[in-house]
Amino acid sequence: MKPExxxxxxxxxxxxxxxxxxxxxxxxxxxxxxxxxxEVKAENNVPAAEQIISADEQAVxxxxxxSGFWLPExxxxxxxxxxxxxxxxxxxTGIIFLGVQGTLFYFIFxxxxxxxxxxxxxxxxxxxxxxxxxxxxxxxxxxxxxxQRVWKExxxxxxxxxxxxxxxxxxxxxAWNMQYPGADGLFDTEDDIRNINQMHIPAxxxxxxxxxxxxxxxxxxxxxxxxxxxxxxxxDVVPGMAIDLSFEAVRTGRYEIACAEFCGxxxxxxxxxxxxxxxxxxxxxxxxxxxxx
Amino acid sequence: MKIFSTDHKxxxxxxxxxxxxxxxxxxxxxxxxxxxxxxxxxxxxxxxGLFPDNMFVGGVMLPEFYSSLFTMHAxxxxxxxxxxxxxxxxxxxxxxLQIGANEMAxxxxxxxxxxxxxxAVLTALSGFFLEGGAAQTGWTAYAPLSVFEPVGQNCWILSxxxxxxxxxxxxxxxxxxxxxxxxxxxxFFRMPLFVWSLFITALITLAGxxxxxxxxxxxxxxxxxxxxxxxxxxxxxxxxxxxxxxxYSHPAVYIMILPGMGMxxxxxxxxxxxxxxGYKSMVYAMLSIxxxxxxxxxxxxxxxxxxxxxxxxxxxSTLIIAxxxxxxxxxxLGTLWKGSIRLNAPMLNALAxxxxxxxxxLSGVFMxxxxxxxxxxDTYFIVAHIxxxxxxxxxxxxxxxxxxxxxxxxxxxxxxxxxxxHFAVTFFAFNATFFPMHxxxxxxxxxxxxxxxxxxxxxxxxxxxxxxxxxxxxxGLGQIPFIINFFGSMVWGRKAExxxxxxxxxxxxxxxxxxxxxxxxxxxxxxGAYEYSVPGQTKDWLPQNEKQL
Numbered sequence: 085m086k087p088e089x090x091x092x093x094x095x096x097x098x099x100x101x102x103x104x105x106x107x108x109x110x111x112x113x114x115x116x117x118x119x120x121x122x123e124v125k126a127e128n129n130v131p132a133a134e135q136i137i138s139a140d141e142q143a144v145x146x147x148x149x150x151s152g153f154w155l156p157e158x159x160x161x162x163x164x165x166x167x168x169x170x171x172x173x174x175x176x177t178g179i180i181f182l183g184v185q186g187t188l189f190y191f192i193f194x195x196x197x198x199x200x201x202x203x204x205x206x207x208x209x210x211x212x213x214x215x216x217x218x219x220x221x222x223x224x225x226x227x228x229x230x231x232q233r234v235w236k237e238x239x240x241x242x243x244x245x246x247x248x249x250x251x252x253x254x255x256x257x258x259a260w261n262m263q264y265p266g267a268d269g270l271f272d273t274e275d276d277i278r279n280i281n282q283m284h285i286p287a288x289x290x291x292x293x294x295x296x297x298x299x300x301x302x303x304x305x306x307x308x309x310x311x312x313x314x315x316x317x318x319x320d321v322v323p324g325m326a327i328d329l330s331f332e333a334v335r336t337g338r339y340e341i342a343c344a345e346f347c348g349x350x351x352x353x354x355x356x357x358x359x360x361x362x363x364x365x366x367x368x369x370x371x372x373x374x375x376x377x
Numbered sequence: 378m379k380i381f382s383t384d385h386k387x388x389x390x391x392x393x394x395x396x397x398x399x400x401x402x403x404x405x406x407x408x409x410x411x412x413x414x415x416x417x418x419x420x421x422x423x424x425x426g427l428f429p430d431n432m433f434v435g436g437v438m439l440p441e442f443y444s445s446l447f448t449m450h451a452x453x454x455x456x457x458x459x460x461x462x463x464x465x466x467x468x469x470x471x472x473x474l475q476i477g478a479n480e481m482a483x484x485x486x487x488x489x490x491x492x493x494x495x496x497a498v499l500t501a502l503s504g505f506f507l508e509g510g511a512a513q514t515g516w517t518a519y520a521p522l523s524v525f526e527p528v529g530q531n532c533w534i535l536s537x538x539x540x541x542x543x544x545x546x547x548x549x550x551x552x553x554x555x556x557x558x559x560x561x562x563x564x565f566f567r568m569p570l571f572v573w574s575l576f577i578t579a580l581i582t583l584a585g586x587x588x589x590x591x592x593x594x595x596x597x598x599x600x601x602x603x604x605x606x607x608x609x610x611x612x613x614x615x616x617x618x619x620x621x622x623x624x625y626s627h628p629a630v631y632i633m634i635l636p637g638m639g640m641x642x643x644x645x646x647x648x649x650x651x652x653x654x655g656y657k658s659m660v661y662a663m664l665s666i667x668x669x670x671x672x673x674x675x676x677x678x679x680x681x682x683x684x685x686x687x688x689x690x691x692x693x694s695t696l697i698i699a700x701x702x703x704x705x706x707x708x709x710l711g712t713l714w715k716g717s718i719r720l721n722a723p724m725l726n727a728l729a730x731x732x733x734x735x736x737x738x739l740s741g742v743f744m745x746x747x748x749x750x751x752x753x754x755d756t757y758f759i760v761a762h763i764x765x766x767x768x769x770x771x772x773x774x775x776x777x778x779x780x781x782x783x784x785x786x787x788x789x790x791x792x793x794x795x796x797x798x799h800f801a802v803t804f805f806a807f808n809a810t811f812f813p814m815h816x817x818x819x820x821x822x823x824x825x826x827x828x829x830x831x832x833x834x835x836x837x838x839x840x841x842x843x844x845x846x847x848x849x850x851x852x853g854l855g856q857i858p859f860i861i862n863f864f865g866s867m868v869w870g871r872k873a874e875x876x877x878x879x880x881x882x883x884x885x886x887x888x889x890x891x892x893x894x895x896x897x898x899x900x901x902x903x904x905g906a907y908e909y910s911v912p913g914q915t916k917d918w919l920p921q922n923e924k925q926l
Contacts, residue, residue: 150837153816166748173746177739184706184735191713192728195649196720203910203917204715208655208708216707217700224696227746232689234748239685306522307615309680309755313821313834316752322616322682323521324609340834344755344823346515348522349440352827 148314148337159339159360160315161332165234167316172230176223238317241292241328249291249366251283253310255321257303258350260310260341267374277373281356283341286366287333297323309345312358320345333360381492383484386891388491389470390786393779395494396461397863400772401856403454408853410446413438415839415846417828431510440827444513445529447825449501451516452533455633456540457498459767462775463636464547464582465491468575470786472551474884474891475569477560477900477922482553486546493543501536504529515825517626520607520618524599531600534593541590548582551575560883560922562902566660567921569882569906570653573660574639577667581628581635584671589625592618619681623674631670633767634734635663637774638705641727643906644781645709647880648724649716650917652907655708662701662708669698679750688747695745702738706731717910717917722796723878726777729804733769737762740815758818764811776803779863784877788890789870795862802855809848813841879918882906886922 150156158167194200244250252263252271259280266275285291299305305323312318312331319329341356361369378387412421420436432442473481481487504511509527512518523530555576559568568576595606596618605611607618646653653659675683675691709731718724740762744750753759776799783791820838822829829835829842876885883900884891900922908919919925 148834150820150834153813153820153838153841155819156821156834166752169746170743170749170752173743173749177742181735181739184710185732187710188713188728188732191710191716192718192720195713195716195718197717200715200717203650203717205652205910205912206654206715207652208658208711212707212711213655213658213704217704220700220703224699227742228693228696231692231746231748235685235688235692238748238751239688304521304525305609306525307519311755311821311823313752318680318751318754320681324614325682327682340832342821342823342832342834345519346444346522346825349444351825352440352829353831355832 148339156314158314158316159333159335159337160312160317161334162238163314163316165237169230169234173227176227241330242290244292245290247289249285249289250294251285251291252294252296253283253321254296254298255308255310255343255347256298256300257306257348258343258354260354260356261298262356264370264373267370275374277370279373281341283356283358284366284369285333285358285360286363287336287360288363289366290330290332293329293331295319295321295327295329296325297321299323303348306347307345308343308347308354311342311344312339313342314339318344336360336362336365381488383480383488384893385469385473385481385484385487386786386895388487389466389468391491392461392465392469392494393467393786395491396458396466399453399457399498400459400462401860403450403458404853404856406446406450406453408849409438410443410450411846411849413443413446413827414829415843417830431508432505441510441513443827444515444825445505445511448512448515448518448533449505452501452512452537453498454767455516455629456537457494459633459771459775460544460629461494463633463771464544464551464575464578465494467571467640467775467778467782468547468551468578468636471782471884472554472572472575473558474887474895475572475882475906476555476558476563477883477896477902478554478558479895479899480558481550482557483550486550490543490547490550493539493546497536497539497543500532500539504532507532517622518596518618520596520599520615521609523596523618524607531597534597534600538590538593541586541593544582544586548579548586551579552583555579560900560902563921566657567902567905569639570642570656570659570663571636571639574635574663577663578632578635581632581667581670585625585628585632588621589629592621592625595621616678616681616683619678620674623677624671627674627677628667628670630766631666633771635666637730637771637778638663640774640778640781641709641730642712643880643882644723644727644777645712645731646907646909647781647878648719648721648727649713650719650909651712651716652905652909653708654711654714655704656905656907658704659708662704665701666698669694669701673698676745676750679747680754692745692747696742699738699742699745706735706738721780722791722793722800723777723781725797725800726773726780729800730770730773730777733765733773733807737765737767737769740765753818755824756818757814757822757824760824761811761814761818764814768807768811776800776859781878782884783863783866784873785884785889785891787867787870788873788888789866790873790877791862791866791870795858799855799858799862802858803852806848806852806855810845810852813845817841817845879916881908881918881920883921886920 158164250265254261262279262283263271264277265271266277268275295310297305297308308321310319310321315331317331319327337360339358341358343351343354418437421438425433425436432439469487507528509529511529512533514523514526555572598604599606599608605613607613607615642653642659672694673691675687676695679688743753780791780796817838822835822838830839873889875888886900887895902921903924904921906921910917911919
């Protein structure tokens with residue numbers, strides 16, 4: 085008898101099917117390299133400069149209203165990319181979920197003992213194994229490339245420009261100490277502005293925050309986590325490390341800063357306040373702070 | 378029956394009762410937590426007045442107590458409920474029987490493994506009675522916080538050192554037993570998948586648990602001897618703790634699911650009267666999960682401050698590990714395909730495992746993507762994932778296993794009616810409790826919050842927290858039919874025959890319960906474990922030890 089040909093890679097002899105399958109695989113690999121395909125949603129979130137500048141200064145003092153059980157509105161430049169990836173995964177897992185659950189319920193119904201008394205004796209199918217191994221591998225490879233690109237953008241701390249707002253955040257049990265360089269642009273000089281829990285930034289300008297964890301009398305330095313849900317960003321604050329985090333707001337408003345790593349008894353009340361001004365409003369705030377100190 | 382018996386069946390039963398009780402204790406701790414989350418600052422009815430002043434004031438729990446609740450809930454559930462249930466109870470009871478052996482390789486060591494556990498859990502719980510309270514840093518015990526916590530943390534460390542020893546001794550026992558004590562004819566690829574799962578789980582335990590023990594010793598040293606392994610001022614690094622801890626704790630989650638997967642493969646085959654679809658693929662998938670499981674620990678640390686490049690490498694390895702889990706899921710569906718499905722108690726729970734584990738696994742895809750994880754890390758989205766895989770997965774597998782093997786272990790049938798009530802209430806209440814947590818997480822609710830209403834951006838989520846709490850209480854109440862059925866059937870249940878499910882594996886070839894010496898004559902094995910509905914046979918099952926002429 086002729087030996088069975090090695091069908092490990094040849095999942096089908098159907099040339100039409102094969103060529104379509106390979107084309108699909110090719111597309112999966114090429115797509116991540118076209119930025120605009122994966123950033124459609126993000127572009128909708130970046131507003132024109134006019135929107136920022138014409139925002140009512142009064143709105144800055146009102147806390148943002150929350151409703152519904154879903155993601156809060158994204159207000160950062162990079163948040164849209166994270167949201168796009170999230171929605172892709174949601175759709176992907178949604179399809180898989182419906183497919184698997186649907187199949188499960190269908191089998192339970194169709195093959196219930198009363199309706200299907202005799203089972204079909206089989207030990208499996210090599211072809212099925214290959215298909216349901218390769219397809220997830222392809223999809224996950226696509227996901228890996230996309231995720232890596234977004235990760236690089238989110239983590240990249242660009243070199244400071246004249247516009248970059250620099251802030252030092254020193255987390256302690258249980259408060260966020262803010263330090264601004266003041267008019268001279270240098271830290272640890274006389275004109276530095278310091279406060280507790282009040283972060284102020286301008287919209288539309290890059291912000292670079294340096295996170296450290298400090299000890300106080302009777303309160304050791306522990307790990308905290310700087311979390312801005314509306315920006316989609318989070319960074320653990322680790323004793324012994326100074327970690328930079330870059331972000332940029334696209335609109336004004338007042339938001340909360342949350343601690344997202346259990347840091348002790350006061351963890352649940354370790355909240356800060358983030359006020360995002362218009363660029364002029366920010367300058368006014370800086371001047372007011374300089375005068376009052 | 379000797380209390381310090383070395384009979385694997387007695388030890389298995391001791392593990393079963395002990396860990397089911399620990400499951401209830403862990404559940405009670407969780408329900409106390411849920412009260413506080415739904416009604417922050419309101420006195421706990423009845424119980425509030427029973428606790429001392431360092432935990433409750435005016436019936437309202439203090440942040441100290443809340444912190445010890447989430448720490449001890451996880452610790453009890455992981456180390457004293459799920460691992461002992463899957464490995465200690467089902468593993469010990471079934472493995473010698475399924476491989477045709479009369480005993481484990483090291484019976485005395487087996488007894489030691491069990492008897493180390495009650496003192497271990499008492500050590501951890503003793504923290505509640507000490508000044509400063511029980512361990513309060515979360516079961517993850519991140520340094521430097523865990524270095525400075527009160528003395529309850531030492532109790533926790535000692536407890537896990539003892540429990541870890543118990544696990545390692547057990548792993549040595551399982552590996553030796555499975556390698557050496559198989560009956561003639563039981564080649565590796567004729568072993569039931571449950572035995573394979575225990576073999577692989579034992580390998581993971583042996584490779585991973587010593588790392589946790591080492592980390593715990595370093596932490597104890599920092600606490601008591603004032604070394605600085607994790608304190609920057611003394612030259613140490615907080616991230617060292619995280620790497621060491623997660624190097625064990627990630628493979629630990631595979632310890633907590635693989636035996637469950639093994640049981641589900643058995644139960645699906647028996648109750649659809651079909652061979653397992655893709656037996657060899659299932660074995661290779663479990664082996665891949667075990668190996669890959671040691672390469673993904675950094676996905677717990679994406680936002681930890683470690684080198685962002687590691688965010689990429691661990692994302693890739695984490696995405697890869699989704700593949701073998703998917704293969705197993707599809708093979709289970711294949712096992713059901715064209716079967717003859719009996720919807721009895723073991724099968725219902727097994728089908729629930731399949732359904733819920735898929736949800737838990739799919740939510741993992743969100744976390745594996747590092748930038749998405751930036752948002753959902755340390756939120757309730759993670760809590761939802763954890764509970765879908767550990768309760769929806771492991772616990773439903775445990776329930777399925779209890780309903781399936783109870784007749785063999787006790788010689789009695791359980792009540793099918795109580796089983797159905799238990800299943801229905803548990804399935805509904807489980808989803809009602811944990812599905813909304815995905816939404817809480819997406820709304821930005823962080824973990825380990827004593828009072829989420831302190832944050833203005835979380836207040837609108839409070840109705841969801843209340844709904845989750847009510848469902849959690851229902852979930853707790855839903856276990857009452859199970860408790861009644863479990864203990865009551867031992868007395869009231871109809872006597873069970875040796876093979877009520879008409880299954881092929883060797884445990885069903887002896888009486889229910891088995892005699893003290895399992896096999897008067899060691900059986901000879903002629904075929905694999907899943908020859909159901911073989912064409913040309915008069916009956917739809919074909920035991921492994923039945924000689925065919």
